[in-house]
Amino acid sequence: MSEIIKVEGLTKYFPVEQTFIERLRGKNLFVKAVDGVNFSINVGETLALVGESGCGKTTTGRLTVKLIEPTKGRIIFNNTDITHVKGEKLRKLRKHLQIIFQDPYASLNPRMRIGDIIAEPLIEHDLSSWNEARNTVLSMLERVGLVPPELFYMKYPHQLSGGQRQRVAIARAMVLRPQFVVADEPVSMIDVSLRVSILELLSSFKKEYKTSMLLITHDLGIATIASENIAVMYLGKIVEIGPTREVINKPAHPYTIGLLSSIPSLKKRIKKITITGEIADPKNPPSGCRFHPRCPFATNKCKSEEPPFIKVDENHFVACHYALEVLKK
Amino acid sequence: MSELLKINNLKVYYFTLRGIVKAVDDVSLTLDKNEFISIVGESGSGKSTLAHAIPRLLRPPGKIVNGDIFLENENLTKMSDEDIRKVRGRKIGFVFQDPFTSLDPLVRIGDQIAEVFLEHELIDKKEAKEKSMKLLEEVGIPSDRYEYYPHQLSGGQRQRVAIAIAIALNPKLLIADEPTTALDVIVQDRIMDLMQSLISKGMSVMLITHDIALAAERSNKLAIMYAGEIVEFGAAEKIVEESLHPYTSGLLSSVPDLWSDKEVKSIPGNPPDLIVPPSGCRFHPRCPFAMPICREKKPPRINVNNRNIACWLYSEGVTK
Numbered sequence: 024m025s026e027i028i029k030v031e032g033l034t035k036y037f038p039v040e041q042t043f044i045e046r047l048r049g050k051n052l053f054v055k056a057v058d059g060v061n062f063s064i065n066v067g068e069t070l071a072l073v074g075e076s077g078c079g080k081t082t083t084g085r086l087t088v089k090l091i092e093p094t095k096g097r098i099i100f101n102n103t104d105i106t107h108v109k110g111e112k113l114r115k116l117r118k119h120l121q122i123i124f125q126d127p128y129a130s131l132n133p134r135m136r137i138g139d140i141i142a143e144p145l146i147e148h149d150l151s152s153w154n155e156a157r158n159t160v161l162s163m164l165e166r167v168g169l170v171p172p173e174l175f176y177m178k179y180p181h182q183l184s185g186g187q188r189q190r191v192a193i194a195r196a197m198v199l200r201p202q203f204v205v206a207d208e209p210v211s212m213i214d215v216s217l218r219v220s221i222l223e224l225l226s227s228f229k230k231e232y233k234t235s236m237l238l239i240t241h242d243l244g245i246a247t248i249a250s251e252n253i254a255v256m257y258l259g260k261i262v263e264i265g266p267t268r269e270v271i272n273k274p275a276h277p278y279t280i281g282l283l284s285s286i287p288s289l290k291k292r293i294k295k296i297t298i299t300g301e302i303a304d305p306k307n308p309p310s311g312c313r314f315h316p317r318c319p320f321a322t323n324k325c326k327s328e329e330p331p332f333i334k335v336d337e338n339h340f341v342a343c344h345y346a347l348e349v350l351k352k
Numbered sequence: 353m354s355e356l357l358k359i360n361n362l363k364v365y366y367f368t369l370r371g372i373v374k375a376v377d378d379v380s381l382t383l384d385k386n387e388f389i390s391i392v393g394e395s396g397s398g399k400s401t402l403a404h405a406i407p408r409l410l411r412p413p414g415k416i417v418n419g420d421i422f423l424e425n426e427n428l429t430k431m432s433d434e435d436i437r438k439v440r441g442r443k444i445g446f447v448f449q450d451p452f453t454s455l456d457p458l459v460r461i462g463d464q465i466a467e468v469f470l471e472h473e474l475i476d477k478k479e480a481k482e483k484s485m486k487l488l489e490e491v492g493i494p495s496d497r498y499e500y501y502p503h504q505l506s507g508g509q510r511q512r513v514a515i516a517i518a519i520a521l522n523p524k525l526l527i528a529d530e531p532t533t534a535l536d537v538i539v540q541d542r543i544m545d546l547m548q549s550l551i552s553k554g555m556s557v558m559l560i561t562h563d564i565a566l567a568a569e570r571s572n573k574l575a576i577m578y579a580g581e582i583v584e585f586g587a588a589e590k591i592v593e594e595s596l597h598p599y600t601s602g603l604l605s606s607v608p609d610l611w612s613d614k615e616v617k618s619i620p621g622n623p624p625d626l627i628v629p630p631s632g633c634r635f636h637p638r639c640p641f642a643m644p645i646c647r648e649k650k651p652p653r654i655n656v657n658n659r660n661i662a663c664w665l666y667s668e669g670v671t672k
Contacts (some may be wrong), residue, residue: 075536075538075539076536184622184623185395186622187622214394215394215562215564215603215606215607216602216606216619217606218606219616219618220618243537244607244608247608272611281538282537282538284541285541286537286565287544287563287565287566287569287570288569288609289569289592289609293611297541298538299542301506301508301509301539302506302536
């Protein structure tokens with residue numbers, strides 16, 4: 024299968040606001056939000072990017088669709104380097120790169136009718152006129168389950184529930200038939216009972232349009248039902264990446280195991296590792312392996328040496344000095 | 353076991369310009385001492401309103417219009433404002449959803465805890481500080497953080513401080529309204545461990561949550577709430593084993609299970625508008641088993657296998 028998007032050494036440092044005195048002293052502080060991330064996504068597949076808040080997963084998503092400029096690294100889309108594309112070229116590129124935001128209460132213009140919100144991208148990219156767009160939008164509304172479409176076309180965002188709004192946000196992104204979509208926590212603000220239907224909608228588009236997706240989520244349960252591959256992120260770095268089933272059933276990074284052990288379950292939970300403490304300050308990440316202060320298996324080596332990626336299986340890589348030992352436990 | 357809290361036919365309505373929102377509509381439940389109960393429901397089901405109604409923290413236009421709330425045989429709904437103030441903190445502790453807004457950003461965390469002692473007990477500042485430090489340790493925060501301000505703490509730590517404030521006076525009942533929704537799973541797990549440990553200290557806990565898996569794992573009892581009503585109420589373990597109400601079954605099958613390929617399903621449709629709730633059983637427009645009678649008549653609350661449910665499927669003599 025061919026790759027649609029690939030990122031290499033993707034890095035984003037945000038400068039921290041400092042006082043004049045601090046700057047004179049020459050302390051340049053940065054939040055190392057994303058620090059050398061590599062992954063690739065095949066045509067029609069979904070990579071779930073999983074991690075706690077503050078781990079850099081949203082920044083990674085925004086970088087890949089060029090909403091912000093990376094500090095370092097490359098983004099390759101359809102075998103072309105798009106890292107430094109700007110202006111009109113970037114605008115044209117956006118047709119193929121779309122994003123669905125977390126908060127459907129903030130991502131839709133409250134003064135626009137639902138129909139116009141969905142039609143706007145078509146007009147903006149010169150794909151149709153307002154008149155022609157109407158039919159496309161009506162069938163799109165029906166497609167995302169907002170029926171009768173004529174009625175929903177005329178409504179305003181505040182008249183819809185959270186779940187319905189997220190359907191509008193999906194319709195707006197998908198109406199361009201993009202090749203790649205970043206879905207940033209698309210269901211975290213939606214009731215548990217409705218989440219699956221939103222995910223099903225996303226995956227039906229994925230099948231129909233062969234769209235590839237980067238699904239950003241903090242919920243491993245969501246990742247399990249909606250992705251082919253999982254990348255687990257911790258403090259700006261990917262610590263484990265591999266096929267979804269394999270990462271869930273045979274996790275090899277202590278952080279992944281800890282995450283899996285803390286998810287509430289309707290059955291008896293298999294609690295292998297208890298992680299204490301909280302994610303460290305990304306301005307000043309721990310030395311060596313960034314997870315070592317919270318890791319129950321940490322040794323002196325973990326404090327000083329940054330772990331390389333170890334291949335534990337076909338396509339399954341783990342950044343832990345003791346991945347193979349952890350796997351046996 | 354002895355009864356701590358008893359709610360009878362409670363109705364809480366919001367009198368808005370659009371109409372009357374029947375947020376809690378004829379809810380009855382009981383909670384024993386040393387019990388962990390969870391109220392589970394979607395957003396807008398009235399679970400949070402129910403929680404706020406117990407210590408009478410409702411704000412206008414919300415109002416208790418009917419029913420009684422007994423805490424150890426004292427009727428909270430009949431109490432004067434003066435008396436209910438004494439119940440809050442001393443007998444009922446409350447933890448709010450958002451640890452980023454429930455603490456005072458300008459007061460050191462230790463002083464926020466000490467304030468509770470100074471307000472309710474006749475002790476001096478030095479003693480209050482000692483007690484606060486002890487309490488901080490109890491909820492898992494090193495006591496040298498006494499001088500910290502809320503912004504210096506992470507979300508999980510702030511929620512620990514909020515819990516410390518709520519349990520400072522050893523209340524009989526701790527009500528926690530979605531205490532971990534704003535937190536990550538790992539931190540959520542630790543906070544839930546902390547809440548569960550309170551049971552062994554003689555407290556009862558009422559958890560308000562939308563996450564049925566979280567609730568089922570930690571509670572003795574579950575109350576499933578839909579559109580202002582409790583549709584199923586019983587032992588947590590039994591409900592997970594075999595749910596009776598179709599809404600409960602729907603909730604249970606919408607939870608992804610990591611380790612099996614169990615099919616996950618959404619409940620079709622959306623929760624109703626509580627100004628004009630559906631006729632008959634409020635769940636009927638979304639129910640896969642809806643019968644003609646469900647549209648017409650409200651199902652009575654009946655007991656089936658130690659479980660209290662409101663569903664026509666279990667009433668005898670109903671044509672299916």
